[in-house]
Amino acid sequence: MATIVATHERAAAAERILRAAIALFRVRGYHGSSMRTLARGLRMEAASLYYHFGSKQEILFAILDRTLDDLLHGVGRAVAAVEGPEARLRAAVRFHVLFHAHSQHEAFLSHSELRSLTQGNLRLVLTRRDEYERVFRSLLTSGVRAGVFQVSDVRLTAMAILTMCTGVATWFSDRGRLAPESIADRYVEMILRSVKRCPKGSPS
Amino acid sequence: MATIVATHERAAAAERILRAAIALFRVRGYHGSSMRTLARGLRMEAASLYYHFGSKQEILFAILDRTLDDLLHGVGRAVAAVEGPEARLRAAVRFHVLFHAHSQHEAFLSHSELRSLTQGNLRLVLTRRDEYERVFRSLLTSGVRAGVFQVSDVRLTAMAILTMCTGVATWFSDRGRLAPESIADRYVEMILRSVKRCPKGSPS
DNA sequence: ATACCTACCTAACGTTCGTTAGTAACCCGA
DNA sequence: TCGGGTTACTAACGAACGTTAGGTAGGTAT
Structure with missing residues (x-):
């Protein structure tokens, strides 16, 4: 059960990141958006994003x-x-x-x-x-x-x-x-x- | 006359830069293209572009x-x-x-x-x-x-x-x-x- | 010959980039 | 209460960014 909850929350966090990335990339474009800007919108540090995604490119994909x-x-x-x-x-x-x-x-x-x-x-x-x-x-x-x-x-x-x-x-x-x-x-x-x-x- | 020739060559150089920028921005996008990459395609140094245009933004505009x-x-x-x-x-x-x-x-x-x-x-x-x-x-x-x-x-x-x-x-x-x-x-x-x-x- | 302008150069500036290493707080089952 | 996994953090890396300062070679006007 613990793992299921964890999995859910992990998926939810990834989902939040994707939603924020969609909004940001849409306005500034992929190359015009930085991981730090993306993180700021989520009240995180840029490095924390790498727990959920391997790279910026992985987010776009x-x-x-x-x-x-x-x-x-x-x-x-x-x-x-x-x-x-x-x-x-x-x-x-x-x-x-x-x-x-x-x-x-x-x-x-x-x-x-x-x-x-x-x-x-x-x-x-x-x-x-x-x-x-x-x-x-x-x-x-x-x-x-x-x-x-x-x-x-x-x-x-x-x-x-x-x-x-x-x-x-x-x-x-x-x-x-x-x-x-x-x-x-x-x-x-x-x-x-x-x-x-x-x-x-x-x-x- | 000298000034006219100079003006023509100046305009021709600006034109070359614009054409290269169009091709580059099209493929990599504005934020994905650097002044150095643009210059390399023109066999120039990045700094030389600033003789013809005030900024990268000015080229796009x-x-x-x-x-x-x-x-x-x-x-x-x-x-x-x-x-x-x-x-x-x-x-x-x-x-x-x-x-x-x-x-x-x-x-x-x-x-x-x-x-x-x-x-x-x-x-x-x-x-x-x-x-x-x-x-x-x-x-x-x-x-x-x-x-x-x-x-x-x-x-x-x-x-x-x-x-x-x-x-x-x-x-x-x-x-x-x-x-x-x-x-x-x-x-x-x-x-x-x-x-x-x-x-x-x-x-x- | 001299002075100047044009069109480029080299070198460097401070900033920001994507990304990694190492660590601390938290929550859970035992 | 303890130990382990989860999820974030701080700090820093080297590289690349846009841009500026200052210099130089070569042509042109006087």
């Missing part, structure tokens, strides 16, 4: 690794909950936007601090990011095959959709005009308008 | 300031060259995408290194960026008023369009599958599909 986990599991659950390419794309886009609003800071870091990862850690993260992007590409492809989408270039369209939604993390504000749900709804509409096959023969 | 200049003038010229809300939005989007492919690195920095600016410099840059965004908002508004666009939220749509196109700077590659022109064409089509008013009453 832990943040990005977990964020990629959440993205992959989240989009998997969202897509599995409905049927058909259109409903699934709606669900995937909706999840992606909501995640980038709710988990704004870590989502932002997962894109902006890739360059601060060591080579090995970058490879690990990019592999999972590719996997995530593949979900969207395959949804588009299914829709095109089923005749409900009309897309001239699946790869490009997937990138366009993802970067558009990812951008939410850069400008979203809790105290802003629009709630995450509203933003997600409108993004879903915009995106579906641009990929849906038009019944009449107007496009391009 | 010079990059972002000029990029904002290019964006504002470029979109102004693009929009002025054609008539009507739809043609103008096409032109603006086209310019924005092409700029973020051709001037990829500095365009990337103008978004990713805002947080590395001092407060005063940030204010200057943000003022101009707001001005740039306003161009797109007013194009959308004109189109809605003219009845050619159908947009539920102009502000949100403008942000969506801009972040989508800005994203090009993060993934574009010279040696990639698609030329900037092709990317611009497809982006223009996607965006216009999602803002154009549908003749029939299907949307939402």
